Amino acid sequence: MDAVVWTAVGSLTVWLWLLLGQGFFWRTDLRLPPRREPADWPSVCVVVPARDEAGVLPASLPTLLAQDYPGRAEVFLVDDGSSDGTGELARELARAHGGLPLTVDSPGEPPAGWTGKLWAVRHGIALARTREPVYLLLTDADIAHAPDSLRTLVAAAHTGGFDLVSQMARLRVESVWERLVVPAFVYFFAQLYPFRWIAVRGGRTAAAAGGCVLLRADAAERARIPDAVRHAVIDDVALARAVKRAGGHIWLGLAERVDSVRPYPRLRDLWRMVARSAYAQLRHNPLLLLGTVLGLALVYLVPPLALVAGTVVGSTGAAAAGGLAWLLMTVTYLPMLRYYRQPRWLAPLLPVTAFLYLLMTVDSAVQHYRGRGAAWKGRTYARPGTVLDER
Structure with missing residues (x-):
């Protein structure tokens, strides 16, 4: 269980950093900045x-x-x-x-x-x-x-x-x-x-x-x-x-x-929306794909798995670290659920959603290497770029 404990502690450390060091990304109070109406309205x-x-x-x-x-x-x-x-x-x-x-x-x-x-x-x-x-x-x-x-x-x-x-x-x-x-x-x-x-x-x-x-x-x-x-x-x-x-x-x-x-309305509709551009976001780089999959697993999947595994085998360290990381994940997700007027009980299910996104990202890469690339409304872009390097 030592490896599980240290992995759970690593996930908890990441969540502490995300809570305080990632621009307070989880807050949903950023709306249009203060404004005054101009005297002459531009076209x-x-x-x-x-x-x-x-x-x-x-x-x-x-x-x-x-x-x-x-x-x-x-x-x-x-x-x-x-x-x-x-x-x-x-x-x-x-x-x-x-x-x-x-x-x-x-x-x-x-x-x-x-x-x-x-x-x-x-x-x-x-x-x-x-x-x-x-x-x-x-x-x-x-x-x-x-x-x-x-x-x-x-x-x-x-x-x-x-x-x-x-x-x-x-x-x-x-x-x-x-x-x-x-x-x-x-x-x-x-x-x-x-x-x-x-x-x-x-x-x-x-x-x-x-x-x-x-x-x-x-x-x-x-x-x-x-x-x-x-x-x-x-x-x-x-x-x-x-x-x-x-x-x-x-x-x-x-x-x-x-x-x-x-x-x-259907999972496949949402799947298509995410998968069509997920691998492009990773610049079609297999190493970035691998890092993303491992990162999603560490941040979102390890906490509930460590809590369950630690509870089953009696490892207090694994259960505590996994449970605290899952709690931080849940708490940071609540503001977004409130913004979307959704029930709070959805917050602990974020690991399930993250696992779906992991699969969508992998599928995006698979489609790319099959030559299908990003497909949308009858058009397929085999090798879409993110930003051109030329000035």
């Missing part, structure tokens, strides 16, 4: 890449068109080769609901070296630049915005001097699997990219949430967005890194009234 163009989004567009697009924004704003929806009538549906919704002006256009199939979404974003930004906007709002077709969303984003960017302000949209949690997996997804993301570190000027940590990114147009030009990240599968993180590398000041936090309306 904004909203860019929405959309591929086969007819199922969610009626719940999302009208919320963009209905934005209560005092300045000049318009929406550009870029139909990325949809086969379900997404573009025509967008025009019908605009005719029915009115609101901000809407332009619907399509760039055609992406050339080699581009992901479909970023090719659509490039086309949308090119259309938007003809209007010479001060800000660009990049938002996904499944994101619903409260009427004052654009107004508060611009006010926060203006007050804080931010080049990029991003909100992590509240994801849907209605099915059993969504309740088990989705809050943990955001928890793990915040653990990798502590939100408090992202806003530090000159810091190395950079990330954004692709569903809601307000970006200064001149900062996008300096960072060569989206060309600099054109084959990034994890495009939001890549975009934030490019902006920060170009000297931009960025901010990311949790949203209150920005919501994803996309359902993930």
Whole structure:
């Protein structure tokens, strides 16, 4: 049992460090920073890449068109080769609901070296630049915005001097699997990219949430967005890194009234969402994959296993270290469950969810080596990059 005891102590040590030394990632009180409304509201163009989004567009697009924004704003929806009538549906919704002006256009199939979404974003930004906007709002077709969303984003960017302000949209949690997996997804993301570190000027940590990114147009030009990240599968993180590398000041936090309306009712839906990009996050590096698997096992699986093993064989050290580590894990997960309005009893089940994520990550690597890469809506990217090295 000596090895079990020391492994459990190692896991407990990691959890003590995560509790205090990882930017307080587990706290969920980071919302839009203090803001004051500008005297003259800057112009904004909203860019929405959309591929086969007819199922969610009626719940999302009208919320963009209905934005209560005092300045000049318009929406550009870029139909990325949809086969379900997404573009025509967008025009019908605009005719029915009115609101901000809407332009619907399509760039055609992406050339080699581009992901479909970023090719659509490039086309949308090119259309938007003809209007010479001060800000660009990049938002996904499944994101619903409260009427004052654009107004508060611009006010926060203006007050804080931010080049990029991003909100992590509240994801849907209605099915059993969504309740088990989705809050943990955001928890793990915040653990990798502590939100408090992202806003530090000159810091190395950079990330954004692709569903809601307000970006200064001149900062996008300096960072060569989206060309600099054109084959990034994890495009939001890549975009934030490019902006920060170009000297931009960025901010990311949790949203209150920005919501994803996309359902993930079955485990396989969530599995596909995670697995399509997990190995890209690890730069397709087998050593990083091995380290991630071992790290997940040490941090999330060892505590309950050590508690059970120590209790069965009477090892007080293993049971105590494992139990304390599991307790810290549970306590740090509670704020995220509260944010998602989920019951507290889900917190001790985090090791189960972490094991699922471990399997999803391994499956992502397996699919990559089978030549399937990151597959999404009929397109497969065999070797997606995270960020291009070229300047």
